[in-house]
Structures are given as C-alpha cells and as structure tokens.
Amino acid sequence: MDSPHTTQSLPQYRQLYEILRRHIIEGIYETGDMLPSEHELCVTFHMARPTVRHALANLVRDGFIIKRKGKGSIVYKHPKGVGILSVAGTTTALEGVDLKTRIITRPQVQPWPHSFIFPLSEIELESGSIFMERLRLVDDRPLFFDITYIPNINLPRFCSRSFEDKSLFDTLRRFYNIEIIGGEQRLKAIPAEGRFAQYLEVQDQTPILHLERKIQTNRYRFQFYSKLYCNTTDHDLFGIF
Amino acid sequence: MDSPHTTQSLPQYRQLYEILRRHIIEGIYETGDMLPSEHELCVTFHMARPTVRHALANLVRDGFIIKRKGKGSIVYKHPKGVGILSVAGTTTALEGVDLKTRIITRPQVQPWPHSFIFPLSEIELESGSIFMERLRLVDDRPLFFDITYIPNINLPRFCSRSFEDKSLFDTLRRFYNIEIIGGEQRLKAIPAEGRFAQYLEVQDQTPILHLERKIQTNRYRFQFYSKLYCNTTDHDLFGIF
C-alpha cells in the first residue's frame, strides 16, 4: 500500500465529513433520507456541536445534504453530472464514475508561457513551471482536456511520478502535504479547433467549454494553474453554489 | 425610499459580513491589504470569535478575502469579471458594474412547460409557474438572457411588481422574506440560435454558455428555476470555488 500518512491527525470535523460523505456515496443514505441529528452525531462521535456543525456545513457546501431548520439534515444525491466546478478536485467529484486519464504530455519543467493568463510573482517566474497535459475520459469517451502549470518550487521528484489514472490533488496531498483550499475560474464557450477538437473527438467548431483556473493551496504563497477544454455535448457540467 | 425592513434583525455575523463586504467593494481596502485581525474585529464589533469567524468564512466563500494562518485575512479583489455563478445573485455579484435589465416577458402565471428540466413536486405542478424573461446588459451590451420559473405559491402581487433594473433576489427578500441559500446548476456550451442569438447580438452558431439552475430558498419546500443563455465572447464568466 502507498499510504504514507493517510489519516495523519486529520481534524475531527474533517474525519466526520469523510465518514458521512462516504456513507452517502456508498448508498447507506439515499436522497431524502435524514442524517442523524446534530445532537446524535455529537454523542456518537464524541464531538461538541460546533465541530459537528463544521462537518455538516462542508457537506452542505459540497452539495451532499441540505439542512432544514426544525427538521434536520436531508441527504441529497444529485443525479449524474460532472461536478468539476468544485473544490474537491476532479477525481473526487467524479467518484463513482468510470474516469480514466490519458497523459498527453508527461510532467516536465519549462519556462512559463510568454503571456500567461494570470499574473505571476517573481519567485514563480524564476522557478519555471511544471507543465503537463492530460485527457480525461468518462466511460471511455473524452470529457475534457486539461493543461496544468505548477510552479516548480520545492516539489522533489514531481516529474517522475505517474499520473496515469491518478489524482493530481491526491499526489499533492500525500507526498507534499499540499491541500487545495479554493480557487477562481473563468468560463467561456468557445468553438473547438485543431488538436482540441481531435482530443475531444468533436467536430471542428463544436461549442466547448473553456475554463481557466487559479488554484489556491494551504502552502504559503503557493498556487497553481490549469486550463480545461470540456466537451459538454455528452455530459453537462454540474455545480453547486 | 423603499426599504420596508432593511436590517430587520439580521444575524450579527451577516451584519459584519455586509459591513466588511461593503468596505472592500467601496475601496476602503485594496487587494493585498490586511483586514483587522479576528481579535480586533471581536473587540470593535462586540462579538465573540466564532461569530466573527462565521462572517469571515462567508467572505472567503464569496472570494473577498483569503486567510493565512499566522498572518491574517488578506483582501482579494478580483479583476473585472462577471460572477454570476455564485449564491449572491446576479445583481449583487455584478456590483460596481453598469448592469441594466430589459424585461422581455413580464411576469405572468402559466402552466409549467411539458417536460421541465427539473422534476417538480405535486404542489408545484398544481400551482403553476410565474414565468418571466429578462435580458441583462452590461455597459449596454447584452450579456445574458434569463428565463425564470417560480412556483406560484403564496407570492401575492408578484406579477404586478416592476423588475426593470431591479434585483429579483432583493424583491424576494424584501417583500416575501425569501432568502436564497444555495442551488445547483448545469452548464453547457451550445451554439446560439434564433431569438437567443438576436437577443445576445451574436452571430448565429456562435458558442454561448447555457446554464440551467435550481435555486434553493429558506422557505420550506420552496425553490425556483432559471435558464440562462450567456454571451461569453465579450466577458468571461467568473467563479470562486
């Protein structure tokens, strides 16, 4: 097994979040079911109410439950959809879906593009970027093409890791202790052209979704960037707000 | 003035949120500035720390600040962008932007469309929907076309209210005590066609963004729906996650 420090003292609210999340995904709860009340969860897991509420708040944020005053926490499983607009990261968001990753360009260090989408700091510019291109497939049909730029700062052996069918976010968390804490994204509908149309297996000029993202991490002054080209003809993109 | 109960005992954490949010938007803080520390805010506003933290957490959620352990809350003003993907509602998200609304179809009661995007409950079906079409313009250029379906349940005089350059969310909050607490949305890139292309003033077949949303409110079992057609050629859509 490769679990260096899987549960390395995760905060209690995160532990409870993971447990309930798993229960919902695995079908122990169905849409419409009530979660145990906050009080019950306090007793069961030996936590104070704010701690329990913190966990539940995150489940709300990620769309797993909705809460009703005087009623309780209601499980809400969303119909199939591709929730790549959330913090959780693509691989997690698509849990339960047959997701495959094909590496188009293996991670390699190179200078930043000349005019980059987002402004870069001195240190980012100096260090260069780790560049990587991946095609993600759902049910063996290409869903989106993902170009990632990561500042090459203190990420030993990063380029020699395998990302075939692996989660980038997981790799960052497990080997480098980097957690994703948020980000911003810009969306555009654009016509598919050239190699993007080929990768996504759509006709030239088919409307596709283009996302440019800046992803914040818990490491001080460390963020990274990605560009997505997404085929929304077969699947809708799905988001919570 | 039309402020029936503007501050009708808003919770403290919301009051603080609104104050800080306004200060950020109005330029009292610039990007990179530090907000007062949590402790300072506690003292200044006579609140306990969890209350202050609740307000700050919402500012983080809405992208106004990022927090750094051992450092503080850093103000983060996003460059121009159109943040219609957030809870806040279009009008609020576009604060500071020259937003105009042109009513295409005045609110009217009618039955629900035959096959509606989202499953509807008995009571929603029985009551029929309030239907309304609006074109939203930024700097006098059409940005998106918005079709709204609201269950016609206990919304007296709704159809006779004016929505020209008014916020729907504000109307719901002020006159019906309905708050938006979240929602889900589906995104697609589609080609502009027919009247949509005309309204948005784009060429036929230009890629546009299509959103289908279900919007949750604090009123029990009350949600509403909207469809958006958005021109992303001139502006990117902007989102936080």
Added chain:
DNA sequence: GAGTGGTCTAGACCACGCA
C-alpha cells in the same frame, strides 16, 4: 516571543417543523 488564524469545548437561547 508576540500575534495570527485553526481547532475545539460546553454550555445557552431562539425559531421553526411536526405531531
């Protein structure tokens, strides 16, 4: 070392849904 945010406790009172 001083100050910051991150986590956590053990209570309290209120508004709401439901029976």
Added chain:
DNA sequence: GCGTGGTCTAGACCACTCT
C-alpha cells in the same frame, strides 16, 4: 410541546508567520 437546526458566548490550546 418536543426535537430540530440557527445563532451566540467565553473561554482554551495549537500551528503558523514574522521579527
């Protein structure tokens, strides 16, 4: 009227950034 979640208090200890 009971149980639920929504709000709030007044503390506590820890990990982190900065000087």
